[in-house]
Each structure stands twice: as C-alpha cells, then as structure tokens.
Amino acid sequence: MNRSAGSPAPNLVLVGFMATGKSTIGRRCARELGYPFRDSDSVIERRAGKSIPAIFAEDGEPAFRRLEAAAIRELARAGATVIATGGGAPMNSGNVAYLRRTGFVVLLWSDPEEILARCGTRANRPLLAGANDPRARIECLLAQREPAYRAAAHAVVDSTGLTREETAQRVLDAYRAHVAGLERRPA
Numbered sequence: 163m164n165r166s167a168g169s170p171a172p173n174l175v176l177v178g179f180m181a182t183g184k185s186t187i188g189r190r191c192a193r194e195l196g197y198p199f200r201d202s203d204s205v206i207e208r209r210a211g212k213s214i215p216a217i218f219a220e221d222g223e224p225a226f227r228r229l230e231a232a233a234i235r236e237l238a239r240a241g242a243t244v245i246a247t248g249g250g251a252p253m254n255s256g257n258v259a260y261l262r263r264t265g266f267v268v269l270l271w272s273d274p275e276e277i278l279a280r281c282g283t284r285a286n287r288p289l290l291a292g293a294n295d296p297r298a299r300i301e302c303l304l305a306q307r308e309p310a311y312r313a314a315a316h317a318v319v320d321s322t323g324l325t326r327e328e329t330a331q332r333v334l335d336a337y338r339a340h341v342a343g344l345e346r347r348p349a
C-alpha cells in the first residue's frame with residue numbers, strides 16, 4: 163500500500179470468521195477515528211433487496227459470492243473508511259488484493275468456543291444453520307480458512323477473552339502504528 167502526500171488515510175479493513183465482532187468492533191473503531199463505517203454484507207443486502215439467508219436460499223452461494231466480490235471492489239475504492247467484510251470474503255484472492263491495495267487489513271481471531279457462544283440461533287448464518295454439530299462445522303471451516311485469513315492480514319488481533327473495548331483498542335493501536343509508519347516513510 164502506498165501513500166503519497168495529500169492522499170487519504172488507508173482504509174481499516176476487518177476480516178475474520180463469523181461472529182468475531184467485525185461489525186461491532188468496526189463501528190467502534192470508525193467512531194474513534196471519525197471515519198465512515200461500511201459493511202459488505204449490508205451493501206449486498208441493500209443491492210439484492212433481500213437478506214443474506216434469502217440470497218443463499220433463493221440464488222445459491224455462488225451468486226452471493228459474486229455480489230460480495232462486486233461490493234468489496236466498490237468499498238475498497240474509498241479511503242479513510244472502516245470496512246467490515248463477511249467471513250468468506252478472504253477466500254477470494256481478488257477480494258484480498260482490492261482490500262490490501264487501499265487498506266490496512268486486520269484479522270479478528272477468536273477460538274471456536276467463543277464463536278459458537280456468539281453465534282446465537284444461527285438463523286441468520288446460512289453456513290451454520292443446517293449443521294447438526296455446529297461446533298464441528300465451525301472448527302472445520304476455521305481450519306479450512308485460517309491460512310487464507312492469515313495471508314490476507316497485515317495484523318492479527320485475538321479477541322478471545324477480551325471485551326469489545328479492549329479488542330477495538332488493539333485494532334486501533336495496530337492501525338495507528340501503521341499510519342504513523344507510512345507518514346515517516348520518505349515520499
């Protein structure tokens with residue numbers, strides 16, 4: 163990521179598994195930084211005119227992933243914006259390239275136990291909704307995705323056992339250190 167004089171600050175992008183707090187932490191960070199907050203899932207729902215579970219049920223996952231790629235491509239064009247992404251977004255290398263080009267990408271990590279506890283009824287999470295053993299499903303998906311998550315990220319914040327405030331603070335510390343580094347770099 164390059165930053166020349168006068169260009170906007172980089173985006174702060176949150177990636178990670180479902181229920182790791184990307185939207186909640188993202189909103190908090192946006193408030194602190196004075197940046198707008200955008201959420202790729204909300205953009206997709208608005209465009210499609212229906213909920214994520216309805217998109218999966220009526221149009222299928224590939225259609226959802228196409229909408230997701232288009233939303234991310236558009237969101238990544240902004241600067242000085244906090245962007246929360248859906249849990250599957252980093253599995254597409256094109257999404258990652260767009261997000262990293264204009265943004266500092268933070269992986270929010272949580273252990274499977276905490277993810278399961280935060281998933282609630284799972285009704286709004288189509289990838290977990292049909293699972294007989296949701297814990298096993300979470301562990302399996304996490305293991306599949308972990309390499310792509312880590313490769314996508316400039317920094318990792320493990321929120322296991324932390325409050326939302328503590329997690330947001332760690333994300334902000336990492337982002338601010340990154341921006342300070344960019345500003346020190348010769349033009």
Ligand code: S3P
Nearest residue numbers: 179180181203214248249250288
């Ligand atoms: C998905 C995560 C969801 C949503 C969709 C698919 C995934 O977003 O994009 O249900 O593949 O992990 P959250 O991570 O915000 O729950």
